[in-house]
Amino acid sequence: MSKRILIIDDDLAVRDTLIAILEDRGYEVITAVNGQQGLAVFRRELPDLLVTDIVMPVKEGLQTIREIREERPDMKIIAISGGSRTERHDFLEIARQLGAWDVIVKPFDVDDFVARVDRCLGA
Amino acid sequence: MPMPMPIAQIPTPAVALDGKGLVYAANDAMARCLGVGAQELIGTEFAGWAEDPDAMRAFLRRPGGRQQEFEFHAKDGGKRALALSIASTDTTSGTPILGFDTTALRECERRYRAIFEVASDWFWETDAALRLSHLSPNFETAMGMPRRALLGKRRDEVADTSEDGERWRVHLATLAARHPFRDFIYRQAGGDGGLRWLKSSGVPMFDAEGGFVGYQGATTDVTAYLDAEAAADRKRRDLEAELQHAQKLEALGALAGGIAHDLNNTLVPVIALAKVTVEKLPEHSRERRNLTTILEAGGRARDLVRQILAFTRKEAPTRTTVELSGLVRGSLKMLRASIPSTIHIDEAIAEVPPVRGDPGQIHQVMINLVVNAAQAIGETPGKIAVELATAPSELLDQAQHPWTGPAVRLSVQDTGCGMDEATVQHIFEPFFTTKAAGEGTGLGLSVVQGIVAQHGGRIAVASRRGQGTRFDVYLPALSQEETQQLGMNGAAA
Numbered sequence: 050m051s052k053r054i055l056i057i058d059d060d061l062a063v064r065d066t067l068i069a070i071l072e073d074r075g076y077e078v079i080t081a082v083n084g085q086q087g088l089a090v091f092r093r094e095l096p097d098l099l100v101t102d103i104v105m106p107v108k109e110g111l112q113t114i115r116e117i118r119e120e121r122p123d124m125k126i127i128a129i130s131g132g133s134r135t136e137r138h139d140f141l142e143i144a145r146q147l148g149a150w151d152v153i154v155k156p157f158d159v160d161d162f163v164a165r166v167d168r169c170l171g172a
Numbered sequence: 173m174p175m176p177m178p179i180a181q182i183p184t185p186a187v188a189l190d191g192k193g194l195v196y197a198a199n200d201a202m203a204r205c206l207g208v209g210a211q212e213l214i215g216t217e218f219a220g221w222a223e224d225p226d227a228m229r230a231f232l233r234r235p236g237g238r239q240q241e242f243e244f245h246a247k248d249g250g251k252r253a254l255a256l257s258i259a260s261t262d263t264t265s266g267t268p269i270l271g272f273d274t275t276a277l278r279e280c281e282r283r284y285r286a287i288f289e290v291a292s293d294w295f296w297e298t299d300a301a302l303r304l305s306h307l308s309p310n311f312e313t314a315m316g317m318p319r320r321a322l323l324g325k326r327r328d329e330v331a332d333t334s335e336d337g338e339r340w341r342v343h344l345a346t347l348a349a350r351h352p353f354r355d356f357i358y359r360q361a362g363g364d365g366g367l368r369w370l371k372s373s374g375v376p377m378f379d380a381e382g383g384f385v386g387y388q389g390a391t392t393d394v395t396a397y398l399d400a401e402a403a404a405d406r407k408r409r410d411l412e413a414e415l416q417h418a419q420k421l422e423a424l425g426a427l428a429g430g431i432a433h434d435l436n437n438t439l440v441p442v443i444a445l446a447k448v449t450v451e452k453l454p455e456h457s458r459e460r461r462n463l464t465t466i467l468e469a470g471g472r473a474r475d476l477v478r479q480i481l482a483f484t485r486k487e488a489p490t491r492t493t494v495e496l497s498g499l500v501r502g503s504l505k506m507l508r509a510s511i512p513s514t515i516h517i518d519e520a521i522a523e524v525p526p527v528r529g530d531p532g533q534i535h536q537v538m539i540n541l542v543v544n545a546a547q548a549i550g551e552t553p554g555k556i557a558v559e560l561a562t563a564p565s566e567l568l569d570q571a572q573h574p575w576t577g578p579a580v581r582l583s584v585q586d587t588g589c590g591m592d593e594a595t596v597q598h599i600f601e602p603f604f605t606t607k608a609a610g611e612g613t614g615l616g617l618s619v620v621q622g623i624v625a626q627h628g629g630r631i632a633v634a635s636r637r638g639q640g641t642r643f644d645v646y647l648p649a650l651s652q653e654e655t656q657q658l659g660m661n662g663a664a665a
Contacts, residue, residue, distance in 0.1 A: 066441040070448055096431055131436030156439035156474050159447040 052170050053077045055096035057113060059128075069099065069116070074163055076170075084108025084116075085141045091117055098124035098170055103130040103140045111143055118148045125169050131155030185254060185271035186571070189218050193232055197268075205254065205273055205369045207247035212462060218269075221245060222581060241274060253278045293390040297377075300386050302326045314393050316363030322363045328341060332359040332367055345418075350376040350384050358392065416599065424480065435477050443470040475536070493526045493655065496580060496647075500560050503538040511546045511556075518557040524580040525562065525649035533623045534647075540616040540645050541584040548588025559583040573628035575648040585642040591635040599633065620645075 054076050056067045068078045079094050081087035085101060085108040087101065103110035110128060117124055128144035130153070141152035151165050179186045185202035185578050187195055195213045206221055213221075215365040219228035223243035231240050241255045250474040254271040258456055288295060294311035303326055307319040322330055333340045334357060352375040359367045374389025446467040495571045500521055508517065527534075536600070545556045563581035575608035595606060600621045627647045 060440075063437055066444045069445060073448060088295070103233040131433050131440070155436040156443045159444045162444075169358045 050077055050111055051077045051095040053079065053094065054098045054100060054166070054170075055079050055081065055087065055094065056100045056109070057081045057084060057105070058100075058102040058157065059083055060102070062100070069113060070159055070163060071166065074167070076149060076166070084110060084113030087113055092120075097125070098166065099124060099126045099165070101126065101131060103144065104129060111140065111147060114144055114147045114149055122148070125150045127151045127153060127169060129153045129157070179268055180475060182268070182270065185273060186268050187218055188268045189215070189232070193217050193219055193229065201273075201573070202271060202388075204243055205246070205252050206273070207250070223251065232258075251275075258375070289392075293392040295388070295390050296328075296374075296388040300384055302387065305386065306388075311391075315360075315368070327358075327372075330360060332361065333360075333371075338557060348546070353389075354378065368393050369398045370394065401602065410495070420528065420601065432477055432480070435473070439470055439474050439477070443467060443474060446470060464540040466532045484654055491528050492531065494529050494531045494584065495524050495526050496534070496560055497521050499531055499534060500538060500558065500582065503535050504542070506543050511542070512551060514551060514553045515546055515549050516553075517542075517553045518555060520557070520559040520561070522561045524560055525578050525651070526655055527580060527627065527647045529627045529647070529651050530623075533626070536647060537620050537623050538582070538584075541645075544616060545586035545641070548586050548590070550588065554587040556587075557583070557585040559585075562649070563646055565643075565648070567630065567632075568648055569630040572625075572630075573648065575628060577651045577654070578649040580647050580649045582645040583639065583642060587640045589642055590637045590639045592637045596633055596635050600631075 054071055056064055056071075056078060057080070058064050058067070059082050064080045064082075068080065071078045072156065079090060079096060081090045083105045084101070087099075088108070090096075091099065101110045101113055110130075114126055114128065117126065126144075126149045128141055128149040130140050130144075131154070141154070144152055150169050153162060162164075173391050176494065179188055179197050179199045182199055183201065185205045186199045187202050189195050195216055195218050198210050198213040200210055203213060206213070217225075219225040219232065222228040223245065228242055231238065231242075237257075237259050237596040240251060241258045244252045244254060246252050253274040255274050257270045257272070260271075274514040278476075288310065291310065292405060294314055295306075295308040296304055296311075297306040301412060303324050304322050305324075307322060309319075311319055311322075324456050328340060328344060331340075340358070343353065343356050343358075352373075354373045355371050356373070357369060357371050360370050362368045370391050371394045372391040376387055377385045379385050379454050380569040419479075446463050450460055450467060453463065464586060501519070504517060504519060511517070542556060542558065549556070560580065560582050563579045565575050565579040567581070568575050568579050591606070601618065621631055624645055624647070630646045632644045632646070633641065635646075
């Protein structure tokens with residue numbers, strides 16, 4: 050059975066891109082447009098990996114990571130951000146401290162991104 | 173001895189001497205002048221009261237009517253000046269000597285002389301033909317040249333009138349109209365040959381009949397004052413430019429922070445989907461080539477966002493040991509593909525000492541300079557000369573980044589359209605571009621300058637419209653010893 054990845058990102062083009070890349074690799078992908086929706090999907094679908102954006106409306110990524118880690122401390126999470134570098138450094142660093150397994154900078158290199166996801170899922 | 177005339181009634185100082193030069197009559201004016209009672213003078217040798225008795229005795233012995241000024245010791249210890257006048261040809265008969273008290277006049281003269289000597293101004297007079305007829309001594313100190321060099325000449329003959337034609341025309345018209353003038357500023361060579369700025373004021377002089385006899389006035393050297401004023405003005409303009417630059421950076425920083433997030437998100441599908449799809453397309457197919465172009469463009473956009481962020485952050489770049497010759501060759505190899513075939517690239521890459529820096533950023537400097545050079549040449553045939561060589565460390569910006577070690581110079585020279593001086597002064601400003609809208613961000617050279625400065629280097633530009641442009645980037649390099657030390661510590665090459 051293929052591993053299930055939940056993508057939380059408010060940008061449709063980013064979601065579609067991640068779906069294309071990950072489905073291509075044989076993963077099952079489910080999506081949410083912000084942290085609030087992401088938490089609901091997470092509880093319902095029980096994904097193996099969460100890939101979440103940081104800067105999002107309604108509920109941003111750091112709070113989402115915090116709440117998910119409280120519910121499932123062993124949940125594997127990759128934080129991904131396209132903010133300014135200062136912002137990115139701060140947010141991604143915080144994400145790591147909150148328990149994110151890896152952090153990735155947008156726009157990313159596809160091979161590098163896939164390699165990290167594979168590693169995270171032990172593929 | 174009877175008084176031959178009523179000396180007491182003469183209002184100015186007066187005295188009568190006998191044949192031996194002894195006073196036998198003196199009026200109150202003379203007594204007051206010497207600070208004594210009139211009776212105290214009687215029977216004394218008059219010459220004995222003088223500062224120079226011998227000169228006085230010689231004066232008294234001389235025949236004929238005569239006048240001479242003498243200084244006298246007054247009883248109060250002060251000195252008095254008296255102009256003595258003898259009408260008679262024979263003083264032995266008791267002819268009176270009349271005096272005119274010139275003490276006040278001499279004091280006045282002394283004060284004026286002192287003022288003239290300490291004043292930085294010098295005083296001058298001209299004749300009716302406007303030729304200098306008198307110059308006060310401090311002219312020589314102030315200008316470092318003898319007065320005779322100017323005497324007999326008109327001011328407009330000795331001044332440098334080459335660049336102030338209109339002002340001189342107005343000034344000469346003022347003189348021709350015999351009007352006074354005030355604060356006329358002109359240039360004149362000093363004794364050392366250097367031009368000085370002088371400020372002169374003068375008034376016309378007329379004789380009793382109203383005939384013009386010349387000008388008199390004062391001149392002062394205002395070079396230091398004007399230099400200081402010019403320096404202050406330059407400093408003010410520099411500060412204004414610096415402030416403008418800072419404001420632009422701030423605007424750029426705000427803009428960069430604002431757009432970076434959205435732009436990076438936008439670039440995710442462009443780069444990632446192009447990459448995913450390109451690998452599925454047959455090699456050598458048109459579609460694959462097209463997608464490769466999209467992928468490269470996306471990569472450039474991504475780099476640009478990073479450049480803007482790097483530029484606005486002013487963060488220290490990553491530091492590794494960079495072998496410039498290999499980096500420059502590699503950059504050129506990559507650039508050749510994107511530069512029109514009508515442009516020939518000349519390479520003169522010497523093996524130079526390594527520099528400490530960020531290879532990605534130095535690569536960016538190469539790209540920006542060479543792409544700019546190609547754009548300056550356009551579609552016409554032309555040449556870009558890229559040269560890498562060692563350089564004297566004096567050519568670095570030693571004031572900002574002192575460096576005693578070796579230095580390297582990376583030069584990019586083109587045969588393109590070149591720039592005028594006004595354009596050159598702005599090329600490193602963010603958002604300044606000579607390219608058409610949409611063809612350039614106006615950030616390329618700002619980024620280059622920022623990178624070079626972060627590496628402790630300096631960039632110089634020489635350009636002439638129609639004759640091309642040359643950029644010289646000077647970077648501090650590592651000494652052999654430092655290179656070995658870093659090599660042992662496992663620094664990345």
